[in-house]
Amino acid sequence: xxxxxxxxxxxxxxxxxxxxxxPKLNKKLITIIVGAVLGLSVLGWxxxxxxxxxVGFGMKKAxxxxxxxxxxxxxxxxxxxxxxxxxxRYDVNGDSGTVTFKDEKGQTGKIEAAGSGAAKALPxxxxxxxxxxxxxxxxxxxxxSQPDQGIAHAITWKxxxxxxxxxxxxxxxxxxxxxxxVFESISGNQAVLTYQKTVNAxxxxxxxATIGIEELADTTNVSLQLVLAPR
Numbered sequence: 001x002x003x004x005x006x007x008x009x010x011x012x013x014x015x016x017x018x019x020x021x022x023p024k025l026n027k028k029l030i031t032i033i034v035g036a037v038l039g040l041s042v043l044g045w046x047x048x049x050x051x052x053x054x055v056g057f058g059m060k061k062a063x064x065x066x067x068x069x070x071x072x073x074x075x076x077x078x079x080x081x082x083x084x085x086x087x088x089r090y091d092v093n094g095d096s097g098t099v100t101f102k103d104e105k106g107q108t109g110k111i112e113a114a115g116s117g118a119a120k121a122l123p124x125x126x127x128x129x130x131x132x133x134x135x136x137x138x139x140x141x142x143x144x145s146q147p148d149q150g151i152a153h154a155i156t157w158k159x160x161x162x163x164x165x166x167x168x169x170x171x172x173x174x175x176x177x178x179x180x181x182v183f184e185s186i187s188g189n190q191a192v193l194t195y196q197k198t199v200n201a202x203x204x205x206x207x208x209a210t211i212g213i214e215e216l217a218d219t220t221n222v223s224l225q226l227v228l229a230p231r
Contacts, residue, residue, distance in 0.1 A: 095118035098113075131177065166213055181193065
C-alpha cells in the first residue's frame with residue numbers, strides 16, 4: 001500500500017471539519033485514492049464533482065467525451081470507470097457514505113466514512129479489543145480497508161473529560177494490552193500519544209495507534225488514527 005495513503009489520517013490531529021455534502025476528510029481521501037491507488041488523476045477532479053452532486057446529464061456527457069472516463073449514475077450511486085479498467089463507486093447519503101474501488105490490476109478496497117456529528121457506530125472492522133474510553137460521544141469515522149494490505153481508521157469523539165484523565169486511561173489500557181509507547185507530546189491545549197504493537201517480528205510489521213487530544217473551553221476532542229498491518 002502506498003505509505004502516503006496510509007499516513008494521511010495522521011495529518012488530522014483533531015476533529016476533521018465538516019461541511020455541505022461529504023466531510024472534507026472524505027474528499028481528501030478520494031483524491032489520495034485516485035492518485036496513489038488508481039493512478040487516474042482525472043478521477044480526482046471528477047470525484048469531487050460527483051460527491052458535490054453537480055454532475056448533470058450535460059456535464060456527465062462532457063466528462064465522458066473529454067476524458068474517456070465512463071460515468072454511470074443510478075439511484076444515488078455514481079460509478080466511474082477508466083479505460084484501464086480501474087473503477088470507483090460512490091454510495092453517498094448526506095454526510096455518510098461508502099467508496100469502493102478497484103485498480104487496473106484488479107486489487108480492491110473500500111472506504112466507509114461518516115462526517116462530523118453523523119457517526120452512529122464504529123466501523124464494522126474496527127478491532128473489538130482496542131480500548132475506547134467510556135463516556136465519549138462518537139463524532140466522525142473514516143475507515144480504509146484493502147485485502148492483504150491492511151486497514152486504516154480515523155475516529156473522533158467528544159467528551160467532557162480533561163486531557164490528564166484521557167492520557168492516563170490510554171497509557172494504562174494500551175500498555176496492559178501489549179502496546180509500547182513511542183511518542184508523547186503535550187503543548188498548550190493539545191496532546192498526542194503514539195503507540196505500536198508488533199504483529200509479525202520476522203516481517204517487521206506493527207500496528208500503530210495515535211491518540212490526539214484537543215481540550216477546549218466547553219469540550220475535549222479526541223481523535224484516533226489506527227493503522228493495522230496485514231494479518
